[in-house]
Amino acid sequence: PSLIDRPIVEVVDEAGRVRGHGEVDRCEAPRADLEAGDPWRSYLSSGIVVRLQLEPGRSVWFRVVTRVAGRRVWAWMPQPAGSSRWRPAPPEPGMRLAVRSQRGLLQAAPVESGGPGSALLPSSPIGVVLLAARLDIDATLMLSGTVTGAPARLNIVLGDSAGNSGPMTVSADLASDGGWSASIDLVDPDVELGTHPMSWSAASQDEPDRCTEGACLAGEEIDGPAIEVPVAPAPTGSAVAPDGTSFPAGSGRPARLARIITRRNGSVAVAVIPPLTPQERSRRGHRLLIEREPKALRAGVFLESFGGRSGGDNPAAICEDLAAHGITATLWWSVVDGTVPVPSGARPVVVGSQEWVEALRTSRVIVTNDHLPSWFSKREGQHLLQTWHGTPIKKLLHDAPRTVTLRYRRLMARQVPQWDLLLAQTPQAGRRLQRALGYHGQVRVGEYPRNVRLLGGSEVRRRVRHELGIGQEQPVILYAPTWRESLRPDKRAVDCGTAGGPGPAGALDGEHLADRLGVVVLMRSHHMNRAGRVPGAIDVSGYPSVEELMVAADILVSDYSSIFFDFALTGKPAVAYVPDLTFYRDVERGLYGCWPLESGLPVAVDHDGLTSHLHRVLGGIDAAGGRCAPPEVDPAPILDNLAWIRGWVTRFLS
Structure with missing residues (x-):
């Protein structure tokens, strides 16, 4: 922006003649840095506003003209990242603003000319338009709009374009004037970070038992480039604030933020994003944060588990142990958003925020169970514990x-x-x-610090089973397979059935086991393969503590996961279920030693074998009365190691 003259916008007709022009006024464009993706320059001052008088009855296009280093340059104004529908321009009732033409350019055309966008208007007697969006500080997304066709009931549906989970459906409140409103809890476990297409399902007054479906369309205030949903309190009289650069004073950061995205066909999607400002999300803002001269080191501990996606594992156990023993240094806990549980005594910092960068660069001790950002380099005086x-x-x-x-x-x-x-x-x-x-x-x-959660014994067992709706005497199998490369969201799916065996998503038949053995199956999918689901099983992938699930279960079924070594502390039986052993060992990953043959565990390579092993193990548990009085975990190895680690950490905090 600093290298060009003030632009003008020209109005051009079908013959290429200039029918008018207007000089622009400069304005700030707070989202421009985010959209540009440029780590080196700021485009904050690149916004322009222009007012043009149009001739009735004539189709025209628009081009932006300026001078760079004394040379005239120009570009056609393109179709906005908005809908393909036609809608009236308020100052000119005789014209329509078309955001789509054969050349993909912004066009103004007479009302009577029709246009290519008219065919995209909903053909259903029911049509739903989104007009406004607002986000409460508790991360409740408030949506409102209009609906035609007077439906008897209306549901708003958020889908998952990545296919990682099923759609989320909420009931909308209908108003007598044709309006609707709905609330969506963005911290609900069914709503994941990512972009979710927004649609609707409704029943008409004439056919209340028959549902019709369709995509939500963008209203006038929503149509256009992606909009940051403002955090409450919303500006008075404004449906959607144009900028989300800050949060309400004194409110702190909400758990999550949202953007409204209008697609070229006029449909709407909701992007659920971490609670970062546009500046923090932009490449330039991120670069400025990490290149800023760091402050002096301070007596703090920065802790992170799986890149901020988890509130557990070894770092969480260390964090809670430090807090329980009166460590006065600040314990910073890294989270990708406000839905990640934070260990007691810790202070959350959102990955990528200014506070997060400062905590990582100034804490004397860093505790992590995975890698840190690629740009990070430990400073002199910092000490890094890799759990x-x-x-x-x-x-x-x-x-x-x-x-x-x-x-x-x-x-x-x-x-x-x-x-x-x-x-x-x-x-x-x-x-x-x-x-x-x-x-x-x-x-x-x-012994790993995380296994301190195995010490809860019968009390934890009762509580977890009560939370999951499982009877205290019911036999429970915990199925916790490791991740598969072919099931990662960023990888193309591989047909493991033809390559050597099925993946975990369909490898275990929970309904069959429940019927044959009279058991309850808990499915704990790996955080890198959240798409894996097992029919007939209770999905506990989002349960905060896998260690507490181990306490509640009677038997573990897994494959190539280190959970076997943690579960062994409970003294309860486990079975290795490896239907894809040849493929996993020889093609996908490779295994140490002769796993699982040297493990001493029962090994099953098909479902019949697994059922047979589980039947025999369950019989042994019943004969010994093991479900009534499961063995207690020896606390000494866990607590002794925690005390040693606590001493190592505190040595560097003064």
Whole structure:
């Protein structure tokens, strides 16, 4: 913007003649940096406003003209990122503003000319238009609009374009004047981060038992570029604020934010995003944050679990232990958004925010179970504890060159030398981690801190079963498969059935097991494969603590997951179910040793074998009365290691 003269906008007819022009006024465009994706320049001052008088009865297009270094340059004004429908322009009742033409340009045309967009108006007798959106500080999305056809009832539906979960349906309130309103809780577990197409289902007055469906269309205030939904209190008299650069004073950050996206066919989608300002989300704003001169180190601990997507695992146990023992230093807990549970005693910071960057760069101690951002470099005086997240069964990093990307290998080559301490459950696990990760520093061998949650015993067992609606005497199987490369959201699906065996999404028949064995099956999918679902099973993938699920269960069924080593502390039986063993071992990932044959566990390669093993194990539990009095976990190895880690952390906080 600083290199060009003030632009003018020309009105051009079908013959290419200029029928009028207007000089623009400058204005700020707060979202321009976000849309530009430029890490080096700011486009805040690139906004323009122009007012043009149009001739009735003539179709015209618009071009923007300016001078750069004394040279005249111009560009046609393109179709906005909005609908293809036609709608009247308020100052000119005899004209319609078309946001689509054969050339994909913005066009003004006479009312009587019709247009290509008219065919896209809803053919159903019921039509739903979104006019306004507002977000409460508790992350409740308030939507309102108009509906034609006077339906008997109306539902608003948020789908999932990635297919990771089913649609979310909420009932809309209908007004006598043809309006509707609906509220959507964005922290509901069914609403994931991402873009969700917005549609509707309705029943007419004439046929109340027959539902029709359609896409929600954008109203005049919504149509156009993506809109940041304002956080309450909304500006008086304004349906949608043009900018979401700040949050209400004193309110803090909401759990999540939302954007309204209008597609070219006029339909609407809701993008659920982390609670970051547009500046923090823009590449330029992010670059300025990480290149800013850091403040002095402070007596704080920065903790993160799986990139801020989890509120558990080893870092959470360490965090709660530090808080319970009166550590006065600030405990910063990294979260991708406000839906991630925060350990007691910790202060949440949103990944990518200014507070998050400062906490990461100024805390004397950093605790993580995964890699940190690619731009991060440890400062002198900082100490990094890498807890890792399990005893390796699957081959890692340098031991699995076929399945690990070059980008990840380069990232770990930079970060592993910055670790000051690595945790391992056993000496063998420590050796494998050192070799696979290329780590040559100190290793602390001891029971993982996260297993402190296994010490709850019968009280936790009763509480978890009550929360899940399971009887205290019912036999419970916890099915917790590891992730599959072919089921990752960013990977193209692979037909594992023809490549060596089924993936976890369809490998276990929960209904069959429930009928044959009289059990309740809990399905705990891996955080990298949230799409995996098992018919007939209770989905506990979002349950805060997998350790508490282990306490509540009687038997574990898994495949190549390190959960076997944690569950072994309970003394309860487990079964290795590996229908894709050949494919996983020889093609997809590779395994250490002769897993699972050397594990000492019952091994099943098909569903009949699994059923047989479970039947035998359940009989043994019943004979021993194990479900009534499950064995207690020995606390000493866990608490001793937590105390040692606490001493290591506090040594660097003064």
